[in-house]
Structures are given as structure tokens and as C-alpha cells.
Amino acid sequence: MTTQPRDSGVSVSSFFTRCRLPIDAREKCDAFVTARFPGLQTRPAPFQGYCSYTLFVGDAAIVQFRPVEYSINVDIVREACAIFGCLVPEVKLLGIMPDDDNNNNNNNKLHVYHMRRLTGLSLTDFRESTRCQTEVVKAYRRQTVRDFARFHCQAWRHARTKDQVSPKGTVGSSLRWRLEMMASSLPERFQRLVTRLLPVLPDIEGLPWTLSHGDFLPSNILVSPRTGQTSGLLDWAEAEWLPFGVGMYGLEELLGEVQHGQFVYYPEADELAFLFWNEIQSQTHELRRKPRQLRAVREAQLFGVLLWHAIAFDDGRLNRVVEDGTDDGEIQRLDAFLLNYKLAPKTGISRFSLPSFLLSTLPSRGK
Known part of the structure; x- marks a missing residue:
């Protein structure tokens, strides 16, 4: 290797x-x-x-x-x-x-x-070096997902209230504006998911605010070549305090990868997602006792996916939504993340399209 x-x-x-x-x-x-x-x-x-x-x-x-x-x-x-x-x-x-x-x-x-300088190999390189080791690779993927959950649990332990975060960052200070911009301008096939978030935005903003990395990509994740454990996170330039769950948009990057120019989920993606949410609940007892708050966290994760992939980067301007034919890379990710993810072979539905009351039950389902 x-x-x-x-x-x-x-x-x-x-x-x-x-x-x-x-x-x-x-x-x-x-x-x-x-x-x-x-x-x-x-x-x-x-x-x-x-x-x-x-x-x-x-x-x-x-x-x-x-x-x-x-x-x-x-x-x-x-x-x-x-x-x-x-x-x-x-x-x-x-x-x-x-x-x-x-x-x-x-x-x-x-x-x-x-x-x-941190030690380790970028997750991008690590994936390349382990492509042919099927069972080992699956164990490494579980480890990375588990580490990502623990990262957010650690953030939860140092959470602040919305009022304690001042001044707020680029994204945190403009959550409603960005959501309304997406609701009015995103391609029609994403509109139902966006409009679902508008009435629950107060619940999302009312969650504990935690420090989010802001650019969670495989190239910014360092792992140990020997164990697959996460050893570091690079590039904190976009980090800011956001409602807990928004930074979980990065989970999707751990459930699959780009193959031949298209993002494709792993066969065991649903198992990895369950593992992540089980880990979150096992270490944040308050969420287990408050189903409404857990639902808000799941909605916040959906919001995070939209914030990071439905808003065009444009050299950092972040002031327009992505468009078909112009931002095809991000559009393809949105299609994969929001519309084409198969939660289970028999359902054929996006886990983000499930009603909120069902989302909160997903972590308790075993494989």
C-alpha cells in the first residue's frame, strides 16, 4: 500500500x-x-x-x-x-x-x-491505495464514518446558543436569505425538499451551535494508512459556528465517491448511514430524549447539503444558486444526494424525501 x-x-x-x-x-x-x-x-x-x-x-x-x-x-x-x-x-x-x-x-x-504538518494520507489517496481490498476497505469506511460521528459529538460537547455566537460567519449570518434564494431559484426537481425546510428553519436555528469545518472533502481528510482512523482535518479557512447538524453535509462524501466523473454511493451506504446516526445518538443522550430536536438535526443535515452544493462557489462570492448546464458537477451531486440515494433496495426512495417523523426512526433500524 x-x-x-x-x-x-x-x-x-x-x-x-x-x-x-x-x-x-x-x-x-x-x-x-x-x-x-x-x-x-x-x-x-x-x-x-x-x-x-x-x-x-x-x-x-x-x-x-x-x-x-x-x-x-x-x-x-x-x-x-x-x-x-x-x-x-x-x-x-x-x-x-x-x-x-x-x-x-x-x-x-x-x-x-x-x-x-499533520500525519496521515488524504482520504482521496487512501481510497486509491485500497481499491482491491474489499473487506478491509469496508472496515476502513466504517471507521471513517464512526470517526466523523465522534467529531460531531465532540463539537456538541462544546456547543453554544445562537445568541452566544457573535459575530456569526458568512453562512451563519444569512441562513434564511440563502434558503429563500434556493426556494425561488433552484431547479424545480429540488423545490419540494427546499420548501420543506422553510417552516422548520426556526427549529434548526434553535439547535445548539457548534464549530463546523466548512470544507469537508476527501482531500482535506487525513487517515492513518495502517488503521484507516482519521488523523487530521486540513483547510479550516471556511470554518464557522453553525446549528448542529448543518456540518453533517459531509457524511455524503463518506457514503460514496466519484467514479468516472459521477458521484456513486457504495453498496453498503445505508449501513454506513445507520452506523453514523447510531453513533450520534449513543454519545448525545439529550438527542435520544428529544425526538423533535433529533428531527431538527436531520433537517439541518439536509440544509447543509443544500448550502454546500446548491450555492455556487464563484470564487467565494456564494451569492447565486447552481444552474443546470452551468454547474453540472454540483447539480449531479444534488441529484445523487437528494433524489437518487436508495435507502433500501425495496423502497427506492431518497432518505431526504422521507417525512421528518420517519427520519428520526432511521438510526434504530439495524442491518
Whole structure:
């Protein structure tokens, strides 16, 4: 089994071009790191993100350059470290480039961050390295889903009330606006699920608010190549406090994967979903005693799927819904997540289309 990360396929040069940075920007970034960490070997990370340029520095550190509009809230990451411990890389702001006080062009400025380098292999690479080991792979998938549930249970233990979260983040401060925008503009086949959420939005916002990762993708999840256990979560730039359950949109990423350009659920996806909700209930006793609150959590998960896949990214603007023919990748995910998931072979229905009172009973059903 390989433990070497693959190249992400994201061109480093495209980051600098996309951000309209000067032609010598990458050279200056490299020089900054060399001067700041003399004697340590530096090299571009094999998995480059859309919003940053990342360098490995020695064996234990990472330096990342991000435009102002994609900057990291260091205070939020500090809270994440306090809640989730070693799953989160500590982040420190090293400075801003260029640091010339006479340069007032924020479009050319890059925030520079120092991060602890976490161990493990990205879930993307891990899946590639275990494709032919069927029974082992199923055990690894169960482990990842169980770890994701425990991650949310840990967040639950550090929850706040809605009023205690101030100021709220980009998503948390605009939940109703985003839901109403989706209700008026999403393709018609998704409308029934969206309109179902409008009357229960007060129940969702009334849930405990917990710290959500904000970009839960296989490339941001690190796992141990030996055990499959989650060893870290990368890229906390989109993290913010949200109603408990909204961040569970990421469960869908663990129930299947992209094959030949299309998201496909695993054959045991329903078993994995039951495992997740059983774990949530076993560690959050309050939810077991309050069926209405558990229903709100399930509705919040549906809301999270819509927030992350029905709103177009558009370089971070997040101000329009996805459209057929324009945002086909996200549309295909919505079709898979919301319409085509087969809860059980004989039902042939989406688990998100089930009535709320039935949703709360799903975790108690065994396989």
C-alpha cells in the first residue's frame, strides 16, 4: 500500500494567474520561506488547493500563502484546536506580502500562515491505495464514518446558543436569505425538499451551535494508512459556528465517491448511514430524549447539503444558486444526494424525501 500522496492535478501557476498576482509572485513567496526558515528543505505540497499556494517546510511544518479574500480566521482555528485537539493544525499568521506600507493594492497582498504538518494520507489517496481490498476497505469506511460521528459529538460537547455566537460567519449570518434564494431559484426537481425546510428553519436555528469545518472533502481528510482512523482535518479557512447538524453535509462524501466523473454511493451506504446516526445518538443522550430536536438535526443535515452544493462557489462570492448546464458537477451531486440515494433496495426512495417523523426512526433500524 502506498503512503505517498499523489499530485492534486492543480497547477501551482494557475493559482497565481487566477489571483492576478505579479509575474514574480511565486518567486517572492519561495524567497520569503527560504529567508524565514534557513537550512530547511522546502517544496510545493503535492495537493494544492484552489485558494492557496502551499509549501512543505522540513518534515514538520507548512507555509501557506492566501489572498486577502481567502484569509484564515486564526481565532476560529484556535477554537478548533481547543475543541478537536490534534485533528486540527495550529495556524499562526507570519505576515502579509508585500509588507510595503505604500502598497495599498489589497488584490496583490498575500497572507502568509505557518501550520503544523499533520500525519496521515488524504482520504482521496487512501481510497486509491485500497481499491482491491474489499473487506478491509469496508472496515476502513466504517471507521471513517464512526470517526466523523465522534467529531460531531465532540463539537456538541462544546456547543453554544445562537445568541452566544457573535459575530456569526458568512453562512451563519444569512441562513434564511440563502434558503429563500434556493426556494425561488433552484431547479424545480429540488423545490419540494427546499420548501420543506422553510417552516422548520426556526427549529434548526434553535439547535445548539457548534464549530463546523466548512470544507469537508476527501482531500482535506487525513487517515492513518495502517488503521484507516482519521488523523487530521486540513483547510479550516471556511470554518464557522453553525446549528448542529448543518456540518453533517459531509457524511455524503463518506457514503460514496466519484467514479468516472459521477458521484456513486457504495453498496453498503445505508449501513454506513445507520452506523453514523447510531453513533450520534449513543454519545448525545439529550438527542435520544428529544425526538423533535433529533428531527431538527436531520433537517439541518439536509440544509447543509443544500448550502454546500446548491450555492455556487464563484470564487467565494456564494451569492447565486447552481444552474443546470452551468454547474453540472454540483447539480449531479444534488441529484445523487437528494433524489437518487436508495435507502433500501425495496423502497427506492431518497432518505431526504422521507417525512421528518420517519427520519428520526432511521438510526434504530439495524442491518
